[in-house]
Amino acid sequence: MSQPVLEVHxxxxxxxxxxxxxxxxxxxxxxINPSEVxxxxxxxxxxxxxxxxxxxxxxxxxxxxxxxxxxxxxxxNLLSYTDKEMxxxxxxxxxxxxxxxxxxxxxxxxxGDQLSETIQIKLQRSGQSVxxxxxxxxxxxxxxMKRVGLADPQSAMERxxxxxxxxxxxxxxxxxxxxxxxxxxxxxxxxxxxDVTTQVQILRLVKSLVSQxxxxxxxxxxxxxxxxxxxxxxAVMYAGMIVEEASVNEIxxxxxxxxxxxxxxxxxxxxxxxxxKLTSIPGTVPNLTRIPPGCPFHxxxxxxxxxxxxxxxxxxxxxxxxxxxxxxxxKP
Amino acid sequence: MSDTGLLRxxxxxxxxxxxxxxFYSETGALVTGTTIHAVDGVDLSLDRNTTxxxxxxxxxxxxxxxxxxxxxxxxxxxxxxxxxxxxxxxxxxxxxxxxPNLQMIFxxxxxxxDPRMRAKDIIAEPLTVVxxxxxxxxxxxxxxxxxxGLTADQLNRFPNEFxxxxxxxxxxxxxxxxxxxxxxxxxxxxxxDASIQAQILNLLLDIQEEYKVSYLFISHNVSVVRHMSDRxxxxxxxxxxxxxxxxxxxxxxxxxxxxxxxxxxxxxxxxARGEMAEIRxxxxxxxxxxxGCRYHTRCPYATKLCSDKEPPLQxxxxxxxxxxxxxxxx
Numbered sequence: 051m052s053q054p055v056l057e058v059h060x061x062x063x064x065x066x067x068x069x070x071x072x073x074x075x076x077x078x079x080x081x082i083n084p085s086e087v088x089x090x091x092x093x094x095x096x097x098x099x100x101x102x103x104x105x106x107x108x109x110x111x112x113x114x115x116x117x118x119x120x121x122x123x124x125x126x127n128l129l130s131y132t133d134k135e136m137x138x139x140x141x142x143x144x145x146x147x148x149x150x151x152x153x154x155x156x157x158x159x160x161x162g163d164q165l166s167e168t169i170q171i172k173l174q175r176s177g178q179s180v181x182x183x184x185x186x187x188x189x190x191x192x193x194x195m196k197r198v199g200l201a202d203p204q205s206a207m208e209r210x211x212x213x214x215x216x217x218x219x220x221x222x223x224x225x226x227x228x229x230x231x232x233x234x235x236x237x238x239x240x241x242x243x244x245d246v247t248t249q250v251q252i253l254r255l256v257k258s259l260v261s262q263x264x265x266x267x268x269x270x271x272x273x274x275x276x277x278x279x280x281x282x283x284x285a286v287m288y289a290g291m292i293v294e295e296a297s298v299n300e301i302x303x304x305x306x307x308x309x310x311x312x313x314x315x316x317x318x319x320x321x322x323x324x325x326x327k328l329t330s331i332p333g334t335v336p337n338l339t340r341i342p343p344g345c346p347f348h349x350x351x352x353x354x355x356x357x358x359x360x361x362x363x364x365x366x367x368x369x370x371x372x373x374x375x376x377x378x379x380x381k382p
Numbered sequence: 383m384s385d386t387g388l389l390r391x392x393x394x395x396x397x398x399x400x401x402x403x404x405f406y407s408e409t410g411a412l413v414t415g416t417t418i419h420a421v422d423g424v425d426l427s428l429d430r431n432t433t434x435x436x437x438x439x440x441x442x443x444x445x446x447x448x449x450x451x452x453x454x455x456x457x458x459x460x461x462x463x464x465x466x467x468x469x470x471x472x473x474x475x476x477x478x479x480x481x482p483n484l485q486m487i488f489x490x491x492x493x494x495x496d497p498r499m500r501a502k503d504i505i506a507e508p509l510t511v512v513x514x515x516x517x518x519x520x521x522x523x524x525x526x527x528x529x530x531g532l533t534a535d536q537l538n539r540f541p542n543e544f545x546x547x548x549x550x551x552x553x554x555x556x557x558x559x560x561x562x563x564x565x566x567x568x569x570x571x572x573x574x575d576a577s578i579q580a581q582i583l584n585l586l587l588d589i590q591e592e593y594k595v596s597y598l599f600i601s602h603n604v605s606v607v608r609h610m611s612d613r614x615x616x617x618x619x620x621x622x623x624x625x626x627x628x629x630x631x632x633x634x635x636x637x638x639x640x641x642x643x644x645x646x647x648x649x650x651x652x653x654a655r656g657e658m659a660e661i662r663x664x665x666x667x668x669x670x671x672x673x674g675c676r677y678h679t680r681c682p683y684a685t686k687l688c689s690d691k692e693p694p695l696q697x698x699x700x701x702x703x704x705x706x707x708x709x710x711x712x
Contacts, residue, residue, distance in 0.1 A: 093575035245439035275648040298652040316580035318609035330580035
């Protein structure tokens with residue numbers, strides 16, 4: 051396999067707050083290969099978004115500390131970049147789309163103007179000096195608006211974000227994120243605020259455009275079903291750790307970690323008898339200031355052993371490409 | 383109407399004035415100041431000890447319908463019957479006597495609980511309407527508190543000391559305190575994580591069995607509604623387009639919108655990729671809903687009849703109703 055696009059190695063992130071130290075990420079290892087879509091799944095507060103922000107260099111410096119780890123992109127460690135260097139990477143090499151497109155778009159500028167900015171910067175970085183209002187930029191803006199399926203692109207360019215529906219805004223965000231033809235796009239719950247019928251449209255769009263521009267994607271979602279539809283590989287997170295990682299078919303057909311199993315079982319299924327009890331996971335997601343010692347999932351796990359409360363299991367490969375952090379799969 | 387009927391809605395219409403609203407219609411003409419057709423003629427009925435699920439996308443009028451049933455909003459027209467008695471035009475005092483029978487649980491347990499009230503006071507509040515006996519209230523609060531899976535030592539805590547799932551349990555306890563006959567659940571698990579969602583759904587099933595309460599279960603999540611309901615009503619732009627027994631409706635949908643909605647649910651199975659159907663276009667505005675059948679602008683089967691004449695909600699099969707000129711699976 052060719053060189054990976056992004057390699058996150060042993061990354062930890064700690065937030066210092068007045069309530070105490072939050073261990074948001076604990077020794078994360080993720081590799082993203084070219085043109086690969088990685089699904090990152092987990093419940094709220096498990097550190098999914100923190101990972102994306104760390105890659106983008108957008109963690110609040112005042113209280114986020116990175117005690118260990120490296121994020122290698124194009125052979126260089128992003129964590130050693132200065133602000134200026136990071137600025138060059140953001141938006142052109144690595145771009146990001148968010149859950150709520152309305153808060154990510156500037157309400158005071160038209161859609162066309164906001165897209166122009168991205169395209170102008172891209173052209174400038176490739177050595178062409180063009181104005182943001184130039185014909186060349188405008189033509190490319192129009193082209194991108196067509197590619198993301200905005201109806202009547204000519205007049206849509208002149209409109210403001212509030213005049214669009216949620217699905218349309220997300221299309222604009224996708225155009226902005228991919229117009230610079232990045233190597234990597236981080237998508238943080240891009241369809242969670244949308245209706246199911248719009249979600250289908252957006253998932254299809256992301257899939258086809260990403261393969262056109264040959265970008266890799268880190269697709270963050272709390273919804274396993276959505277990830278099943280789009281990802282090539284899936285990483286499951288719990289309390290700041292990756293507990294399992296495998297190809298999408300493996301995760302759904304042969305889930306190993308008790309948390310992954312429980313998460314899959316807690317979905318209401320089509321064939322289940324109506325109004326019967328669902329399999330639920332007892333307890334709640336731990337507070338990140340007080341992550342349980344040993345395996346973070348052990349207080350809620352139904353296969354718990356004595357060793358689980360003392361030793362933190364490492365992410366180990368059980369079969370080719372399938373890694374799991376659980377003592378149940380340790381070879382004696 | 384059968385004698386088991388608990389709630390019946392006849393032609394419920396709830397409109398809101400949209401003063402100063404201004405937008406371009408599809409033909410490009412400027413439209414100003416009109417009405418939002420939030421709920422536009424809904425007939426439904428709900429039996430005792432059953433669950434009616436209401437599904438639909440945002441803006442289809444699910445929540446407005448719920449609020450209208452509780453008379454938090456007065457319907458513009460139509461009649462509401464509770465236990466066979468019309469309640470649409472009851473006086474405030476008479477309504478207060480019925481209210482303990484009707485309760486509601488909201489989506490966001492962070493905004494539906496008063497942050498300055500202790501858990502025990504939140505649950506006791508609806509009881510104070512029913513009785514003045516403090517000992518009785520105290521006893522009942524403890525009883526429901528434990529029933530929803532919380533412990534007596536948490537009674538004095540404030541909402542911020544509970545997790546999202548626990549707060550939703552408090553909301554359930556508050557709704558149950560007066561032993562209601564109908565509880566309206568407006569997206570009760572949408573703000574919760576998957577592992578917690580299952581806990582709350584299980585709790586709601588337990589409670590229904592014990593109290594023989596009826597639920598009106600509103601959600602955009604079709605899989606959850608399917609699991610919880612006996613019957614389902616599908617709403618689109620303020621109208622019920624299809625209503626029927628859950629299995630019938632899910633496996634043999636008759637309205638093209640229902641069929642599209644069901645097939646657009648992502649399945650937790652990577653092998654089922656590409657099975658999701660895509661509906662073209664977007665939901666039109668409820669300020670200026672399309673003529674005839676409201677779904678005709680997006681429907682693959684639409685003909686001229688669909689844009690001219692509105693199809694009534696009719697029984698297509700035994701107790702399975704659909705509002706479509708060309709129903710599927712007929």
